[in-house]
Amino acid sequence: MKITTLGEDGLPPLREVIAAHGLSARKSLGQNFILDLNLTRRIAREAGIAGANVYEVGPGPGGLTRALFAEGAVRAAEWLSTRTGCYDFQDIYTQI
Numbered sequence: 815m816k817i818t819t820l821g822e823d824g825l826p827p828l829r830e831v832i833a834a835h836g837l838s839a840r841k842s843l844g845q846n847f848i849l850d851l852n853l854t855r856r857i858a859r860e861a862g863i864a865g866a867n868v869y870e871v872g873p874g875p876g877g878l879t880r881a882l883f884a885e886g887a888v889r890a891a892e893w894l895s896t897r898t899g900c901y902d903f904q905d906i907y908t909q910i
Contacts, residue, residue, distance in 0.1 A: 823880070831875040839874065847874045854881035863887045
């Protein structure tokens with residue numbers, strides 16, 4: 815599946831990212847993809863990460879990563895999984 819639309823932030827909707835890469839959360843591993851952008855923004859805002867380097871483990875489709883950059887994180891590094899492949903979110907989210 816090719817990503818065809820962009821949101822107001824210039825990035826593709828999370829549901830399209832998930833579909834395009836064939837991702838799915840595995841409940842047996844305790845994984846959850848947070849798709850509620852209001853929730854991810856609140857988490858990032860409450861973390862107070864402006865100007866900080868952030869290390870996000872298991873970023874999934876990148877919903878929280880987007881919010882971290884929007885709140886002023888300087889750089890976000892993530893764990894790369896053989897299941898999800900090697901996605902370089904840094905290149906995508908520095909556009910925010």
